[in-house]
Amino acid sequence: METLDLAPMIRAAGTVRLPGSKSISNRVLLLAALADGQTRVHDLLQSDDTERMLDALRTLGVPWQHDVAADCFVVDGVAGRFPVADADLFLGNAGTAFRPLTAALALSGGNYRLSGVPRMHERPIGDLVDALSQLGAAVTYTGNPGYPPLTIGKGTIRAGGTVSVRGDVSSQFLTALLMAAPLTGVAVHIEVVGELISKPYIEITLNLMARFGVQVEREGWQRFTVPGGACYRSPGDIHVEGDASSASYFLAAGAMGGGPVRVEGVGRNSIQGDVRFAEALEQLGVQITMGEHWIEASAPASGRLKAFDMDLNHIPDAAMTLAVMAVRCDGPCHLRNIASWRVKETDRIAAMATELRKIGVEVEEFDDSLRVTPPQTLRHAAIDTYDDHRMAMCFSLVTLAGTGVTINDPACVNKTFPGYFDAYRSIASPVPVVAIDGPSASGKGTVAARVAESLGYHYLDSGSLYRLVALATIRGGVTDDAAIAAVAETLPAEFVGGKILLSGADVTDAIRSEECAAMASKVAAIPAVRDALLERQRAYRQAPGLVAEGRDMGSVIFPDASSKFFLTASVEARAQRRYKQLMEKGLPANIDSLSQELSERDARDAARSVAPLKKLPDAVLVETSDMTVDEAVRFVAERIA
Numbered sequence: 077m078e079t080l081d082l083a084p085m086i087r088a089a090g091t092v093r094l095p096g097s098k099s100i101s102n103r104v105l106l107l108a109a110l111a112d113g114q115t116r117v118h119d120l121l122q123s124d125d126t127e128r129m130l131d132a133l134r135t136l137g138v139p140w141q142h143d144v145a146a147d148c149f150v151v152d153g154v155a156g157r158f159p160v161a162d163a164d165l166f167l168g169n170a171g172t173a174f175r176p177l178t179a180a181l182a183l184s185g186g187n188y189r190l191s192g193v194p195r196m197h198e199r200p201i202g203d204l205v206d207a208l209s210q211l212g213a214a215v216t217y218t219g220n221p222g223y224p225p226l227t228i229g230k231g232t233i234r235a236g237g238t239v240s241v242r243g244d245v246s247s248q249f250l251t252a253l254l255m256a257a258p259l260t261g262v263a264v265h266i267e268v269v270g271e272l273i274s275k276p277y278i279e280i281t282l283n284l285m286a287r288f289g290v291q292v293e294r295e296g297w298q299r300f301t302v303p304g305g306a307c308y309r310s311p312g313d314i315h316v317e318g319d320a321s322s323a324s325y326f327l328a329a330g331a332m333g334g335g336p337v338r339v340e341g342v343g344r345n346s347i348q349g350d351v352r353f354a355e356a357l358e359q360l361g362v363q364i365t366m367g368e369h370w371i372e373a374s375a376p377a378s379g380r381l382k383a384f385d386m387d388l389n390h391i392p393d394a395a396m397t398l399a400v401m402a403v404r405c406d407g408p409c410h411l412r413n414i415a416s417w418r419v420k421e422t423d424r425i426a427a428m429a430t431e432l433r434k435i436g437v438e439v440e441e442f443d444d445s446l447r448v449t450p451p452q453t454l455r456h457a458a459i460d461t462y463d464d465h466r467m468a469m470c471f472s473l474v475t476l477a478g479t480g481v482t483i484n485d486p487a488c489v490n491k492t493f494p495g496y497f498d499a500y501r502s503i504a505s506p507v508p509v510v511a512i513d514g515p516s517a518s519g520k521g522t523v524a525a526r527v528a529e530s531l532g533y534h535y536l537d538s539g540s541l542y543r544l545v546a547l548a549t550i551r552g553g554v555t556d557d558a559a560i561a562a563v564a565e566t567l568p569a570e571f572v573g574g575k576i577l578l579s580g581a582d583v584t585d586a587i588r589s590e591e592c593a594a595m596a597s598k599v600a601a602i603p604a605v606r607d608a609l610l611e612r613q614r615a616y617r618q619a620p621g622l623v624a625e626g627r628d629m630g631s632v633i634f635p636d637a638s639s640k641f642f643l644t645a646s647v648e649a650r651a652q653r654r655y656k657q658l659m660e661k662g663l664p665a666n667i668d669s670l671s672q673e674l675s676e677r678d679a680r681d682a683a684r685s686v687a688p689l690k691k692l693p694d695a696v697l698v699e700t701s702d703m704t705v706d707e708a709v710r711f712v713a714e715r716i717a
């Protein structure tokens with residue numbers, strides 16, 4: 077499985093042009109296909125879900141083409157009659173393609189078989205099929221009753237009457253029914269059973285149907301009438317708005333990372349309900365400004381995101397973004413009325429709770445709500461994404477809350493936002509790292525500590541971790557690689573006020589012995605030991621920045637470090653320095669054996685198979701044989717990017 081490591085971010089600011097809305101794109105494609113006349117669709121979302129719809133339309137004989145020069149999709153409408161009356165359609169996990177096509181095909185008098193990925197076959201469709209049956213459609217379940225896959229036959233459409241459909245599971249059932257109703261040629265009265273959820277999505281449907289010439293009458297949100305004889309007519313050109321749900325990640329980034337972050341493509345005039353995410357952000361104290369076609373978010377003036385308790389039924393998709401923002405709020409947050417999350421790409425309530433817990437968040441999960449209590453500190457985790465684009469996009473925001481994350485299967489964002497992570501990285505700046513690598517006694521530690529102090533950055537002496545593993549190994553009499561890796565995994569080390577503790581005992585001087593150094597370079601050659609210490613080292617990357625020294629800081633631990641240096645000196649100079657250092661501490665030393673030990677250790681560090689000591693092409697060489705400490709510090713400080 078592919079994974080993506082995201083570093084902790086220190087700020088977010090900039091502008092992002094949003095891809096087209098998925099909800100609008102797939103509705104427009106179907107309406108353009110059913111309409112009389114040619115429609116030129118501009119700014120269409122190009123993603124997995126729209127590809128499923130385009131593939132299905134081609135299979136059904138609807139002529140369309142991508143006019144690359146004009147940057148639009150041209151659909152030749154079939155005036156309500158699909159040319160291909162017998163077909164198999166595979167619709168992946170695209171609910172916005174599966175539900176409306178089921179309804180349109182059920183009322184179009186052909187024989188069709190519709191299927192999707194395994195998760196699509198777990199997403200309920202029974203309420204829509206029941207409603208279609210009331211109209212006389214012939215839809216049968218090929219697998220489990222109430223779920224795809226489906227077989228659609230030629231039904232006998234009944235004239236007049238009222239169809240009832242449940243509105244409290246997925247608003248897509250009502251959308252599908254509304255969009256397909258004109259194919260019957262007769263007036264269709266639809267009554268919604270139960271409280272209609274996600275009403276803004278129905279507004280999108282009604283708005284787009286009107287753009288294609290069909291006006292639906294509605295009484296509140298319970299009763300809808302599609303007039304008899306209504307036919308779709310192409311509006312000619314139609315523009316797809318930017319995706320308001322996708323906007324939520326960038327607005328959240330502006331709120332969490334200082335901002336301002338501006339999204340272009342949605343704004344005050346949007347027909348998408350998820351623009352109301354901006355109002356939710358205002359309740360957290362976020363500063364929002366809006367134009368006709370843009371929205372901008374900056375951190376609260378107070379610097380603190382306010383805890384919230386909100387009914388989020390009207391913005392179910394964007395609400396997921398709030399669940400991750402909650403980890404940075406100033407108290408427990410409650411996301412209410414989100415039961416529809418359970419029947420989306422995955423059970424999003426369960427998935428969100430599981431993954432938030434992995435990064436150290438306390439989460440209470442209820443049938444239709446989630447309570448999130450922000451922790452003092454977050455920890456790195458590998459986030460499972462459940463083939464759900466929104467899980468992947470949401471969890472990228474954790475990087476603005478103080479920790480890096482690994483996103484498993486990042487390509488799942490292709491469902492709605494191919495290129496999401498590039499867009500995210502274009503507005504989010506990683507916590508800066510100065511990586512200083514080099515051989516023993518070259519002066520890395522001395523220089524790194526001084527540079528860190530002058531910048532006000534954190535400091536990582538990575539060699540001390542290997543020395544601690546070595547000491548614990550020597551003391552415990554551990555010899556085999558797996559057991560040494562287990563020591564590294566659970567290393568009971570603490571760094572307190574300049575002292576280094578192992579299981580609570582002060583080992584600051586003990587780990588500096590040459591015996592420990594030699595053993596350190598042996599345990600450091602064990603790949604499992606290096607793996608065990610990887611995240612522990614990365615956790616030092618915290619605002620405002622880090623200076624890290626060792627052998628693989630620039631190559632493995634922080635390959636994206638903003639500045640990389642390779643500090644070295646002749647063996648003679650280094651042996652002299654170490655000799656002086658030991659003498660000052662009152663420890664016995666012999667210059668010849670020190671020189672030999674340093675050479676052997678460097679040779680072992682340079683020859684090992686994993687993370688060997690070497691100068692990287694992008695590291696600045698600092699030859700310190702003839703430099704004083706002050707000169708070496710100045711040399712490095714002047715070259716920090």
Ligand SMILES: Nc1ncnc2c1ncn2[C@@H]1O[C@H](COP(=O)(O)OP(=O)(O)OP(=O)(O)O)[C@@H](O)[C@H]1O
Nearest residue numbers: 516517518519520521522653657700703704705708
């Ligand atoms: N440019 C320099 N000129 C003279 N002495 C130096 C210079 N840089 C460092 N030293 C001295 O050399 C000694 C070893 O330096 P330091 O411990 O920083 O090296 P290191 O590369 O971190 O070593 P190790 O890898 O073994 O931890 C220290 O006493 C330090 O003061």
Ligand SMILES: Nc1ccn([C@@H]2O[C@H](COP(=O)(O)O)[C@@H](O)[C@H]2O)c(=O)n1
Nearest residue numbers: 538539540542596597600626627628681
């Ligand atoms: N990033 C690192 C740092 C250290 N090592 C190994 O630990 C030994 C001791 O390191 P010092 O910097 O404290 O001298 C060193 O010889 C290396 O073998 C490492 O592998 N990677």
